Amino acid sequence: MNILAGLETFLYVISSALFYPVVAGLVLLTFWIVISFGSFLREYLERRQGESSALRRYKKVLESKVSSLPAVMDIEFE
Structure with missing residues (x-):
């Protein structure tokens, strides 16, 4: 069970660290969609x-x- 608790903590730390960059990216993409x-x-x-x-x-x-x-042009397209 200790391994699962460590894995859960690790995943929580990763998800917490990536939360704000993902939200910022979504806001930027929303602005890009509005501008487009x-x-x-x-x-x-x-x-x-x-x-x-x-x-x-x-x-x-x-x-x-x-x-x-x-002025006089023969067809020379190749």
């Missing part, structure tokens, strides 16, 4: 209105790539 949901909601509203910052950036990069290509 806000970002998702903003992106949804932008797309619904027809504007998207990611789409504008993509168009700008695409236009710069197309403008740097020669």
Whole structure:
């Protein structure tokens, strides 16, 4: 029985030591979920209105790539 009491004490010490870090991690993950949901909601509203910052950036990069290509371009994609 002494071994079981020692094991119980050991497990209690481990669980007590890990309680607050786990709670802190859960709080941080909750904040991360709220921030991610806000970002998702903003992106949804932008797309619904027809504007998207990611789409504008993509168009700008695409236009710069197309403008740097020669005027007459044969198909050379490999």
